[in-house]
Amino acid sequence: MKNQRMFILSGLLPALLLVLVFTYYPFFKGIVMAFQEYKLFDLRNVHFVGLDNFKAAFKDPKFLMALKNSGYWVFCSLILQFTFGLILALMMKKQFKGRGIYQGFAFYSWALSGFLIGMIWKWMFNSQIGVINDLLLKFGIIHERIGFLSDPKWAMVSNIVANVWYGVAFFAIMLLAALQSVPSELYEAAEMDGAASWRKLMNVTLPYIMPTIIATTLLRAIWIFNDPSIIYGLTNGGPAGSTHILSSLMLDKIIYGGDYGAASAIGIIMMVILLLYTIFFLTVTKAEKVGDF
Amino acid sequence: MASRKKLLATLLTGAVTVGLMAGCGNNSNDSTSSNANANAGASDEKIKLRMIESLTSPNRTKLIQTSIDKFEAANPNIEVEFISPPFDQADNKIRTMLGAKEDIDILEVRDLNVAEMVNNGFVEPLNQYADKWADFGSVTAVAKSVGSVGDKIYFIPNGLYERQLFYRADWFKDLGLTPPKTWDELYETAKKLTDPAKNRFGFSFRGGSGSTGTTDAMILAFNGENVNLEDSMFTKDGASIYSTPEGKAAMELYLKLYKDASPPDSINWGFQEQVQAFTSGVTGMLLQDPDVIQSLTEKMQEGTWATAPLQTGPGGKALLAAGGAGWGIAANSEHKEAAWKLIEFLSSPAENTQFSKDFGLIPVHASAAEDEFFKTGPYKTLLDMSNQPDTFVNYKPAFQYPGNAQWGQVAMESTQALLLGQTNLDDTLKKWDQYWVDEKAKLKK
Structure with a gap:
């Protein structure tokens, strides 16, 4: 028996080591750094400073702005991604000629890196040489160029548009898979009861795929919250820090300030937020038996 | 049968574990053996230099690699491994590598981070090497000043930028x-x-x-x-x-x-x-x-x-x-003589002038101003400026x-x-x- 246990342990060892070294070590190191003055410029003078990094964060208007933006960014991106993803999935559920190819094109955005998407949209949104302004002008929809990335009113919206474009494919893929698992008998029964297509959607389709919907939206919210790549590529938090979210602000602290202490403090705050969110997530999933898909 | 499978599985996990640790760890055997011939630049023993650049761009990397190839051909006992991290992450990567005491001999130091490198003790002052270098006299005062912190020079610029x-x-x-x-x-x-x-x-x-x-x-x-x-x-x-x-x-x-x-x-x-x-x-x-x-x-x-x-x-x-980046020697390099040899070669008037022409920089040697190329066209104003x-x-x-x-x-x-x-x-x-x-x-x- 003991032998058996040793055998199991030795079998798990490589995987355990990998996780320990590459997940938990950086994680704990990050926690430690959040309480230290840890600046790249001065690595010989690393020392503990207690809660200073956290206090500085909450005093920083940029941080508070980023906190607010994070909420806005996650909420708007998620709702729009989900809505368009669902519409796309419903449209692709029906068989039509060339569906496979069409699917490939529709899901293409999901295969791109966020940073690249940021770069591409940056050129499209450019108000002087960008294609979006050009088209809007030519169609007579606007008469003056819009500074999509230079006007703080628009900059966050532009980021969200790019993010929605990116994330729609994810929902379309997941929801389409769920839709295809809805048994056709249910629809037949609904038709016999005289249900129109709207009723079928609300009373048959959506309830049936609800577990998938909950699981994907909750997961996706975490990803959107954590992912700075589109913002980093598109506006890099500008103009005047108006489009930073927490994760892009954290990157900013590292790349431009070399301040790992301040960045780690933001990281810890993000973790606390996500922890609260996860508790919420687990409560909801327990109630709805998500994970059955 | 079952026990044989078990044995096999145990062996396999053992191998994976060892491989994992070897992959992550430092190849310390390597450095001790190379330690022995650290000062034997002239011996037949082959020296391997590791060099990393910061301002990476495909065109530029190619130009530097060409120069390195020439150097290797002239110095058969020195082999150069040239590392080109993507520009956006290069400085962070260099810092991390130096912080982790990885074997780096030559690194591209930039005007904007040289003070940081010196402060952290990552780079070696080059004065003792440069003093013996015949072409050092023709390096312009501006280039020397870009590469210096205080009275010590820490990198030889590979070209200058000027607005x-x-x-x-x-x-x-x-x-x-x-x-x-x-x-x-x-x-x-x-x-x-x-x-x-x-x-x-x-x-x-x-x-x-x-x-x-x-x-x-x-x-x-x-x-x-x-x-x-x-x-x-x-x-x-x-x-x-x-x-x-x-x-x-x-x-x-x-x-x-x-x-x-x-x-x-x-x-x-x-x-x-x-x-x-x-x-x-x-x-x-x-x-x-x-x-x-x-x-x-x-x-x-x-x-x-x-x-x-x-x-x-x-x-x-x-x-x-004038701004610029250039080649410096890592403080914990074990082949400093050989590293300097390469820097001297790359910074020679011939190599540096050619590199500046090909990539669009101001050469670091005063003698290059005599070159027709820099006397005409878009470079002329830069020369005019330095003449006033x-x-x-x-x-x-x-x-x-x-x-x-x-x-x-x-x-x-x-x-x-x-x-x-x-x-x-x-x-x-x-x-x-x-x-x-x-x-x-x-x-x-």
């Missing part, structure tokens, strides 16, 4: 304009070139990352003679350059330049947008380093653009700083301050807030003044 004006010669001709000599003239000229209805603007403004290239240049030029050239964020009286009336006048002109003569979108533009706007015919004037010459030559018709010297302030002086040291005064950027690393970001964000009308000029300048006064106090500690 000049690029302008649309054809537009200027149509409107009968001449290249502006002062910042005030630049504003007036830009205003004349601006016609938003035609999507034309005078000035390729850059309000995003790198914006201090314009704000600081203007503030320095306006402060002119008063600037302490060795401690350029401060005047000779010890006040910060942002606290003077001249500094304020410079920023007032800067705001007008944005509002009246620049694309509104440019508030968040960085290098690429700024250059793209010029090449695609949206803007008429661009302040940039010689490394854009290549792309201008490629994308624009000959004769549509030309160059002019940097603009001066009201006192008739333009302050300019009284007008175009060289200053040492504030690279010795730890806070300089973040200054670009701090200044950029407050400039954007100012341009958007979220703050006023007096508050902004007060904030900048405070930033540098604090930095100075920290440095003195």
